[in-house]
Amino acid sequence: MNLTSNYIGRFAPSPSGPLHFGSLVAAVASFMDARRNDGTWLLRIEDLDPPRESISAPARIIDQLNAHHLHWDGDILYQSLRQDAYSAALDRLMQSGLAYPCDCTRKNTPAVYPGTCRDKPPGTVGKPHAFRLRVDTPMISIEDHILGPQQWQLGKDMGDFIIKRKDALFAYQLAVVVDDAFQHITHVVRGADLLESTPGQIYLAGRLNLPVPHYLHFPVVLGDSGDKLSKQTHAAPVSNHDAVNNLKHSLGFLGQQVPHRATEIGKLVDEAIANWNVNAIPKRLAIAQFLRGS
Numbered sequence: 339m340n341l342t343s344n345y346i347g348r349f350a351p352s353p354s355g356p357l358h359f360g361s362l363v364a365a366v367a368s369f370m371d372a373r374r375n376d377g378t379w380l381l382r383i384e385d386l387d388p389p390r391e392s393i394s395a396p397a398r399i400i401d402q403l404n405a406h407h408l409h410w411d412g413d414i415l416y417q418s419l420r421q422d423a424y425s426a427a428l429d430r431l432m433q434s435g436l437a438y439p440c441d442c443t444r445k446n447t448p449a450v451y452p453g454t455c456r457d458k459p460p461g462t463v464g465k466p467h468a469f470r471l472r473v474d475t476p477m478i479s480i481e482d483h484i485l486g487p488q489q490w491q492l493g494k495d496m497g498d499f500i501i502k503r504k505d506a507l508f509a510y511q512l513a514v515v516v517d518d519a520f521q522h523i524t525h526v527v528r529g530a531d532l533l534e535s536t537p538g539q540i541y542l543a544g545r546l547n548l549p550v551p552h553y554l555h556f557p558v559v560l561g562d563s564g565d566k567l568s569k570q571t572h573a574a575p576v577s578n579h580d581a582v583n584n585l586k587h588s589l590g591f592l593g594q595q596v597p598h599r600a601t602e603i604g605k606l607v608d609e610a611i612a613n614w615n616v617n618a619i620p621k622r623l624a625i626a627q628f629l630r631g632s
């Protein structure tokens with residue numbers, strides 16, 4: 339692993355099932371961008387939410403990545419083993435008065451939380467309760483490497499958001515921010531379905547005095563029904579026996595020059611790295627799987 343690299347990227351699947359075409363595209367995009375920049379590429383399994391996960395999925399994902407010659411650097415980080423780090427971050431936020439407990443029920447809470455529990459005296463919040471981050475920043479903006487300038491009014495768009503859930507599970511937002519800093523991630527390359535998570539993560543990183551990485555959001559893959567490919571929409575796992583074609587399809591989806599003549603997977607990956615051009619990625623939030631460019 340090249341720890342002197344000034345590019346450290348990651349692929350961070352949640353193990354709800356094996357990789358389908360949409361998650362393979364995410365692996366390919368983050369891998370290619372890291373390798374093209376002589377960077378490090380880390381693998382993090384986001385196994386934060388056991389009821390929604392499959393026990394066999396991490397091994398399947400690892401197997402699929404290896405079959406597609408998407409080889410990561412260093413050890414795999416499992417979020418299920420990182421609870422102490424998330425607890426420490428929550429403690430810091432609580433001690434600085436930046437987070438507070440909330441016992442509101444989901445049923446009575448609008449999508450943007452109105453701050454009901456913000457100023458409740460300590461000890462008057464019922465149990466079980468969640469923890470929310472106080473959001474006081476008017477504007478968050480980034481220059482996305484693919485989508486260009488993005489701006490959010492965090493308070494209005496998101497409000498005080500949950501960082502630890504009522505069922506005692508840490509929220510995705512907190513875990514991602516803590517782990518990106520822990521792994522020294524400099525570049526987050528992920529699907530545009532996560533674009534709306536970005537301002538909250540930037541804000542949270544600021545509250546924790548952690549660095550903010552660069553962001554690249556590529557279009558997500560839509561299935562025939564027009565929904566994002568996912569386990570919920572019964573997306574088929576990518577087959578290890580068809581790795582060469584799967585990689586070619588992924589590169590094509592990402593607007594890249596596809597090494598059509600390559601039949602050996604190692605050569606295909608090397609060529610794809612050499613050809614990788616982030617500017618060729620379509621500047622769109624989503625693209626139907628078989629209708630690219632339409």
Ligand SMILES: [Zn+2]
Nearest residue numbers: 440441442455
């Ligand atoms: Zn509340």
